[in-house]
Amino acid sequence: MSSPTSDNPTPDAARSLNFIEQIVEADNQSGRWGLWPAGGAASTVACRTPSKPGDASHSISRAGKPRVRTRFPPEPNGYLHIGHAKSICLNHGLARRYDGVFNLRFDDTNPTKEEQEYVDSIIRDVRWLGGDFDPTTGPYAGGLYFASDYFRQMYDFAVELIKKGKAYVCHLSAEEVSRRRGTPQIPATSPDRDRPVEQSLRFFDEMRRGVHPDGSMTLRAKIDLASPNFNMRDPVMYRIVHEHHHNTGGDWCIYPMYDWAHGLEDSLEEITHSICTLEFENHRPLYDWFINAINEGRTDDGSGPWGRKIHHPQQIEFAKFRPNYTVLSKRNLLKMVQDKVVSGWDDPRMPTISALRRRGCTPEALRKLMEDVGVSKVESMIDLVRLENAVRDHLNKTAPRAMAVLRPLKVVIENWPEGKVDQLDYVINPEDLERSGESAKRKVPFSRVLYIEQDDFMENPPKKFFRLAPGNEVRLRWAYIIRCTGVTKDASGAITEVRCTYDPATRGGDIPLGPDGKPIRKVQGTIHWVSAEHAASAEIRLFDRLFKTEEPGSATGNWMDDLNPSSLEVVRAFIDPHVAQTARYHADRGEGDRFQFERLGYFCVDKDSSPGKLVLNRTVTLKDTWAKEAAKS
Ligand code: ATP
Ligand code: MG
Numbered sequence: 001m002s003s004p005t006s007d008n009p010t011p012d013a014a015r016s017l018n019f020i021e022q023i024v025e026a027d028n029q030s031g032r033w034g035l036w037p038a039g040g041a042a043s044t045v046a047c048r049t050p051s052k053p054g055d056a057s058h059s060i061s062r063a064g065k066p067r068v069r070t071r072f073p074p075e076p077n078g079y080l081h082i083g084h085a086k087s088i089c090l091n092h093g094l095a096r097r098y099d100g101v102f103n104l105r106f107d108d109t110n111p112t113k114e115e116q117e118y119v120d121s122i123i124r125d126v127r128w129l130g131g132d133f134d135p136t137t138g139p140y141a142g143g144l145y146f147a148s149d150y151f152r153q154m155y156d157f158a159v160e161l162i163k164k165g166k167a168y169v170c171h172l173s174a175e176e177v178s179r180r181r182g183t184p185q186i187p188a189t190s191p192d193r194d195r196p197v198e199q200s201l202r203f204f205d206e207m208r209r210g211v212h213p214d215g216s217m218t219l220r221a222k223i224d225l226a227s228p229n230f231n232m233r234d235p236v237m238y239r240i241v242h243e244h245h246h247n248t249g250g251d252w253c254i255y256p257m258y259d260w261a262h263g264l265e266d267s268l269e270e271i272t273h274s275i276c277t278l279e280f281e282n283h284r285p286l287y288d289w290f291i292n293a294i295n296e297g298r299t300d301d302g303s304g305p306w307g308r309k310i311h312h313p314q315q316i317e318f319a320k321f322r323p324n325y326t327v328l329s330k331r332n333l334l335k336m337v338q339d340k341v342v343s344g345w346d347d348p349r350m351p352t353i354s355a356l357r358r359r360g361c362t363p364e365a366l367r368k369l370m371e372d373v374g375v376s377k378v379e380s381m382i383d384l385v386r387l388e389n390a391v392r393d394h395l396n397k398t399a400p401r402a403m404a405v406l407r408p409l410k411v412v413i414e415n416w417p418e419g420k421v422d423q424l425d426y427v428i429n430p431e432d433l434e435r436s437g438e439s440a441k442r443k444v445p446f447s448r449v450l451y452i453e454q455d456d457f458m459e460n461p462p463k464k465f466f467r468l469a470p471g472n473e474v475r476l477r478w479a480y481i482i483r484c485t486g487v488t489k490d491a492s493g494a495i496t497e498v499r500c501t502y503d504p505a506t507r508g509g510d511i512p513l514g515p516d517g518k519p520i521r522k523v524q525g526t527i528h529w530v531s532a533e534h535a536a537s538a539e540i541r542l543f544d545r546l547f548k549t550e551e552p553g554s555a556t557g558n559w560m561d562d563l564n565p566s567s568l569e570v571v572r573a574f575i576d577p578h579v580a581q582t583a584r585y586h587a588d589r590g591e592g593d594r595f596q597f598e599r600l601g602y603f604c605v606d607k608d609s610s611p612g613k614l615v616l617n618r619t620v621t622l623k624d625t626w627a628k629e630a631a632k633s
């Protein structure tokens with residue numbers, strides 16, 4: 001059942017199963033969740049993207065295969081971060097591996113913090129990452145859902161629990177409830193829990209109709225005031241909030257709490273494996289209690305007094321993705337946005353998916369990282385260098401090469417005629433095996449005045465400095481060997497230009513061979529350059545980590561204390577004219593073109609670019625500069 005389909009090879013098929021896959025496979029073996037019916041994975045609840053015959057989701061024939069349905073359930077109270085990427089990859093990956101389906105569901109049960117902007121950004125990010133929930137395009141797509149579309153059903157279930165004597169309206173304020181919650185030895189107290197059913201029904205109806213102000217009463221589950229698990233001490237199911245909701249507007253003024261709502265959302269969508277992070281482990285008894293309470297008096301065939309049983313998914317917890325040198329919680333990220341520590345949710349230094357995209361990270365690299373990190377029950381810190389390596393690996397194969405000079409130093413080739421331009425062959429990407437012959441090359445202009453990087457020249461170099469220095473030879477990438485003959489200085493003694501000669505016999509960078517078939521001399525260093533007359537100017541943004549410490553706040557308790565004050569450097573660079581002519585930002589995809597600037601790293605076009613103004617972000621350097629520095633210190 002887990003055989004990869006031809007359009008979807010699973011490269012991970014060879015590795016051993018993670019603990020969640022083991023659970024899924026055991027369930028599939030035992031038939032726990034039944035089989036997909038003929039006709040596929042249609043939903044019984046309100047789906048914003050219903051599937052039709054001919055959609056991509058119908059390209060997988062599921063009938064008779066074990067049912068696997070997962071979901072990614074974000075609350076639209078912020079932008080998604082790299083931790084959410086883990087959850088998307090995990091849930092979508094399971095659907096893909098087991099020919100199941102994947103739902104995107106907005107867990108939008110708290111009107112005070114949720115906004116349409118967040119809904120839109122989440123949809124964009126999930127799509128970009130490849131968590132395709134849209135049945136028209138995604139073979140494993142189960143659809144787009146909003147928890148708020150089920151408010152009526154949830155309300156009806158709550159009324160049912162009141163009628164069954166399993167829920168009651170409580171007049172205590174939130175402060176009172178917490179004051180009376182007890183200790184592990186002392187049970188909580190709750191004065192209204194034996195209120196007659198009729199009274200609770202009346203109050204609950206009044207709560208819904210807006211008769212009562214915020215905070216004046218709640219609906220609570222009647223479970224166990226002495227439970228060692230405090231989540232079971234008569235948890236609140238509904239509270240009164242008179243606020244506009246982004247989806248339901250003013251229809252409701254009572255809103256369900258997470259524990260009550262979440263299991264119902266999973267149940268209504270017929271999720272089989274409801275995957276969440278470890279901190280929900282001791283909420284699982286409550287998750288199960290609510291569904292069992294609804295199912296009491298219900299039967300499989302619907303003949304019980306309360307009708308047909310509702311679906312009871314299995315909650316499974318795994319360890320969060322926790323990267324170093326950053327904070328993740330949306331609350332903290334929002335604070336950085338509000339305090340203008342960063343330019344916005346998609347500031348390329350942020351750990352959000354939109355920031356990673358803007359910075360130039362590819363979805364392939366993120367997915368590869370998540371696959372490599374795996375799934376665990378034990379939390380551990382993930383070194384972000386692993387993300388950088390995944391990005392390098394992918395861009396190395398896919399990003400066209402070009403040259404740019406970030407900190408320019410003028411070089412004059414004394415024996416090159418004024419006004420002469422040579423169009424040299426430039427290999428677009430030696431790692432890209434798809435390109436061959438002439439299509440693997442383009443032209444790059446060479447002329448008398450060039451720019452090189454300031455630190456590729458030293459007037460008085462130490463031994464083993466293989467770059468340019470008086471008397472030294474160096475190879476200009478894809479161009480010529482040049483020899484430094486001297487420097488020109490201004491009145492203050494600063495070098496204004498480096499004087500060189502070139503060797504015409506070395507066009508393309510090759511050294512002529514002697515009679516023995518070996519190069520007639522040796523040139524160690526190769527440096528990048530741009531032709532001054534042809535180069536375009538661009539703004540380049542260089543990033544460092546946003547935080548100075550691996551675990552921000554670990555020393556002082558305040559993560560803001562560990563912000564890196566110099567995490568952004570902006571330089572005006574000279575770049576290959578070809579890049580200036582061709583590089584684009586694609587607003588429709590929310591992505592800029594990507595390049596490798598040789599020896600400098602991978603770069604991508606930023607959304608701040610406009611005609612005549614090119615802005616590039618450095619995605620990542622070519623090597624892990626942090627590892628080098630750590631080794632030095
Ligand atoms: P945060 O606390 O960072 O704001 P959250 O858990 O409140 O995140 P939700 O929108 O509720 O965010 O999460 C949506 C899904 O993403 C949940 O299933 C949650 O378990 C999962 N998730 C959130 N953070 C991580 C993480 N760091 N690693 C893996 N999964 C995560
Ligand atoms: Mg949350």
